[in-house]
Amino acid sequence: MITAYGVEYEDADDTILMLLGNKNDYDLWEKLGNPGWDYENVLYYFKKSEDNRNPYLQKTPYHGTGGYLTVQESPWRTPLVVAFVQAGNEMGYPIRDINGAEQAGFMIAQGTIRRGQRCSTAKGFLRPARLRRNLHIALNAHVTRLLISPHTKRAFGVEFYRHGRRQVITARREIVLSAGSINSPQILMLSGIGPKEHISKLGIPVISDLRVGDNLQDHVGMGGLTFLVDKPISIVQDRFEAFPMTMQYVMNEKGPMTTLGGVEGLGFINTIYGNRSWPDIQFHMAPASINSDGGRKVRTVLGITDNLYNTVYKPIANRDAWTIMPLLLRPRSRGTVRLRTKNPFHYPIIDANYFADSFDIKTLVEGAKFAVKLSQSRVFKQFGSRIHTIPFPNCRNHTFGSDKYWECHIRTISMTIYHPVGTCKMGPETDSTAVVDPRLRVYGVGGLRVIDASIMPTIPSGNTNAPAIMVGEKGADLIKEDWLGENYRRSKIG
Numbered sequence: 001m002i003t004a005y006g007v008e009y010e011d012a013d014d015t016i017l018m019l020l021g022n023k024n025d026y027d028l029w030e031k032l033g034n035p036g037w038d039y040e041n042v043l044y045y046f047k048k049s050e051d052n053r054n055p056y057l058q059k060t061p062y063h064g065t066g067g068y069l070t071v072q073e074s075p076w077r078t079p080l081v082v083a084f085v086q087a088g089n090e091m092g093y094p095i096r097d098i099n100g101a102e103q104a105g106f107m108i109a110q111g112t113i114r115r116g117q118r119c120s121t122a123k124g125f126l127r128p129a130r131l132r133r134n135l136h137i138a139l140n141a142h143v144t145r146l147l148i149s150p151h152t153k154r155a156f157g158v159e160f161y162r163h164g165r166r167q168v169i170t171a172r173r174e175i176v177l178s179a180g181s182i183n184s185p186q187i188l189m190l191s192g193i194g195p196k197e198h199i200s201k202l203g204i205p206v207i208s209d210l211r212v213g214d215n216l217q218d219h220v221g222m223g224g225l226t227f228l229v230d231k232p233i234s235i236v237q238d239r240f241e242a243f244p245m246t247m248q249y250v251m252n253e254k255g256p257m258t259t260l261g262g263v264e265g266l267g268f269i270n271t272i273y274g275n276r277s278w279p280d281i282q283f284h285m286a287p288a289s290i291n292s293d294g295g296r297k298v299r300t301v302l303g304i305t306d307n308l309y310n311t312v313y314k315p316i317a318n319r320d321a322w323t324i325m326p327l328l329l330r331p332r333s334r335g336t337v338r339l340r341t342k343n344p345f346h347y348p349i350i351d352a353n354y355f356a357d358s359f360d361i362k363t364l365v366e367g368a369k370f371a372v373k374l375s376q377s378r379v380f381k382q383f384g385s386r387i388h389t390i391p392f393p394n395c396r397n398h399t400f401g402s403d404k405y406w407e408c409h410i411r412t413i414s415m416t417i418y419h420p421v422g423t424c425k426m427g428p429e430t431d432s433t434a435v436v437d438p439r440l441r442v443y444g445v446g447g448l449r450v451i452d453a454s455i456m457p458t459i460p461s462g463n464t465n466a467p468a469i470m471v472g473e474k475g476a477d478l479i480k481e482d483w484l485g486e487n488y489r490r491s492k493i494g
Ligand SMILES: Cc1cc2nc3c(=O)[nH]c(=O)nc-3n(C[C@H](O)[C@H](O)[C@H](O)COP(=O)(O)OP(=O)(O)OC[C@H]3O[C@@H](n4cnc5c(N)ncnc54)[C@H](O)[C@@H]3O)c2cc1C
Pocket: 002, 003, 004, 005, 009, 010, 011, 012, 013, 014, 015, 016, 017, 018, 019, 141, 142, 143, 144, 178, 179, 180, 181, 183, 184, 187, 261, 417, 418, 419, 420, 452, 453, 454, 462, 463, 464, 465, 466, 468
């Protein structure tokens, strides 16, 4: 295993919310020509990795116990999240396990945490296995290309740089590439596997002409929707005293620092463009907004201009507020990842292409309008909740709250929550856009698989970490099946 950073970063360093996606997502994968990837099959792998600590969920057929990945709710919450799930109910959605039989509904978020602290894949999976004799981990190693014989078209090695020194490792059986949806396509293209017209222009000899880097999909959402409340019940940074709060976290594994990246509640709804069995909008609810840290950090992280911050959020700096981030679950727009140059240390060019298809923005506008209605539910009245109405300076030509206004707002603060998938698409041989086959083997090259979120043909309707882990679990079984044949039996799970 060769990794660019320390193993703590083996999955993206903030990953925490735990969602499986919708049953229809995986049934679609199978319908697209990928046998064995339907919901029933992948549910086995979701459950295999999971150790759900919530007794009422453990008993359902949709959750596992005893897996490497601990899943639970944050031990700390605000009254706002209770109101959020009740408001969903008031709007006609059940309060339910959104990872269960049906997805449309509201729930207090579950995350990959263990006793209040993040349970990354490094902590969950790698730590217990790190002393195995057949596992070698090279930290701080940057893979620059795969070595592939131009004659046999077989991958036989990996070139990487570590502490400034070039090293090569050769493989007896096969190589598994898991560098994620941005870097897996980058490494493939650097190695001669990719769109011929693109890589040959950069002077890279073409080994296999495949649509690597196409089909980029991501969840784009609306940031900055802010609701004010009259009671001191939200997260206002200045109100928290850093030392006692940190001690509560370190000593007791409790308190505000155990929140799941600030997100407390989740909801899945359908707009007029979707349907109940396959919601098209997800809500992330947080008991804070852009104003809650007095403009110290969040505005910079989101790249908000001084004019926008000073006009809209500064007047309410440090006031109690909460937010809903409506997120588009199944965008129609597709982006690309391409090489900037053939230098492996240059970042690739990512073109997310958000909203290229107008259906995407229309759906998200409907999601925004639903979020506003939800905030006006009876249950939120107890806190005096109301929408913050200072209009964005660049959207003033539209009436506040109109479709055009929300579109302008969404285009001004568009947010990704970093769910890129699809750039090494899995598909049958007849699919000219597929990069890997349903056993995750790269077309046209022997001894090489891609196993990460990049193989997903379409984006799952929910956060992508658990689906990426599912791909890892299933990929491991495919390898074992291929090498051990009939001698391999799938393990029983709890
Ligand atoms: C900030 C952030 C927050 C997120 N929060 C959530 C969340 O709450 N819930 C959720 O479900 N999902 C979340 N996600 C998404 C989730 O983390 C990803 O879907 C998931 O990690 C994808 O897994 P992967 O294995 O495909 O890629 P990654 O997890 O990105 O793993 C790729 C690995 O390859 C390594 N690598 C890349 N290039 C090279 C190279 N050239 N040489 C050597 N090593 C290399 C990287 O260092 C990395 O360790 C979040 C993502 C981000 C960025």
